[in-house]
Amino acid sequence: MKIIFFSAQAYDKTFFNRYNDTLGFELDFQEAQLSEQTVGLVNNAEAICVFVNDQINAAVCKQLSEKGVKVIALRCAGFNNVDLEAAKANGLRICRVPAYSPEAVAEHALALILTLNRKTHKAYNRVREQNFSLNGLLGFNLHGKTVGVIGTGNIGKSFCRIMKGLGCRVLAFDVIANKDMESIGVEYHPLAEVLAADIISLHCPLNNQTKHLINPETIGMMKKGAMLINTSRGGLVDTKAITEALKSGQVGYLGIDVYEQEEHLFFRDLSGVIIQDDEIQRLMSFPNVLITAHQAFFTEEALSQIATNTLNSTYELLKSNKLSNQAALLV
Ligand code: NAD
Numbered sequence: 001m002k003i004i005f006f007s008a009q010a011y012d013k014t015f016f017n018r019y020n021d022t023l024g025f026e027l028d029f030q031e032a033q034l035s036e037q038t039v040g041l042v043n044n045a046e047a048i049c050v051f052v053n054d055q056i057n058a059a060v061c062k063q064l065s066e067k068g069v070k071v072i073a074l075r076c077a078g079f080n081n082v083d084l085e086a087a088k089a090n091g092l093r094i095c096r097v098p099a100y101s102p103e104a105v106a107e108h109a110l111a112l113i114l115t116l117n118r119k120t121h122k123a124y125n126r127v128r129e130q131n132f133s134l135n136g137l138l139g140f141n142l143h144g145k146t147v148g149v150i151g152t153g154n155i156g157k158s159f160c161r162i163m164k165g166l167g168c169r170v171l172a173f174d175v176i177a178n179k180d181m182e183s184i185g186v187e188y189h190p191l192a193e194v195l196a197a198d199i200i201s202l203h204c205p206l207n208n209q210t211k212h213l214i215n216p217e218t219i220g221m222m223k224k225g226a227m228l229i230n231t232s233r234g235g236l237v238d239t240k241a242i243t244e245a246l247k248s249g250q251v252g253y254l255g256i257d258v259y260e261q262e263e264h265l266f267f268r269d270l271s272g273v274i275i276q277d278d279e280i281q282r283l284m285s286f287p288n289v290l291i292t293a294h295q296a297f298f299t300e301e302a303l304s305q306i307a308t309n310t311l312n313s314t315y316e317l318l319k320s321n322k323l324s325n326q327a328a329l330l331v
Contacts, residue, residue, distance in 0.1 A: 058086035073096075
């Protein structure tokens, strides 16, 4: 049984090859992103494996089905890039990895907060230049600050625990309040109240309800100078609106691991290329903006879990058309 990987990186090969020993799939790693232009790379494969920026739209689903593909395995949690209706209509089964080391992403959100706040990235470069001045490096204590968490699923819960541990007051907004979180002192409030926190961290999925959740109106509900962290999906934030808010000082700090147009940029070395995306160039020019290129998931533990779960789910679906982990099954 063959699985064709799209958007494959060297680390995908390392981890998937390591955990494929017992299952014995034929693994074919392609660097190309999946789209209508690249779906032609699929041949003689029962399954394909895709990542966050591969585009699985109706036309791609139709072609995959015609080529005999049975299973699409997402080696990630989010599935905003998949047309689930089209997949179902074309008889494709789709699985994802619903919860792999949520701590990996929650800890990266903390890394963004601490770096933006205490400016360790600037201090590191300064000291290497023998500049031991502290001017411009002033931060604030996290202890006692209010943190607003939007989405308290697997990652949001882990993030709430971390921030409680640091002595923060944690306010949360979710469509469903979580009792475990309430028992550790997380307070659920309407969105407007959560947006008034000192630090806001986004941990909800991207869908029709959450697209541009952070827009001119909701930015207006934020405390002047607040910090916004997005490790979830770029489309949650209206890039033009956040740029204006940074220029006016309404938003004081921005830490993002995801970006709305990231599929044209992330996971590649573009250091010798003239980047045509003026919006990210403007964001990169702010001293109070920190951008990482979708690396929050990137830990040993998470990659091991992604590889084992993806291979096991693909195996189960191909062998029995059933999946023991229902949360992993999308269609
Ligand atoms: P999850 O499904 O466990 O939790 C999502 C939570 O969001 C749920 O509690 C859900 O009720 C809530 N939610 C849904 N709609 C909402 C809304 N309109 N407003 C507020 N809350 C809402 O998902 P998770 O595993 O915690 O992952 C969250 C997101 O993180 C994923 O959707 C994915 O996009 C992103 N992610 C990013 C990385 C990365 O490397 N940067 C890695 C993994 C996941």
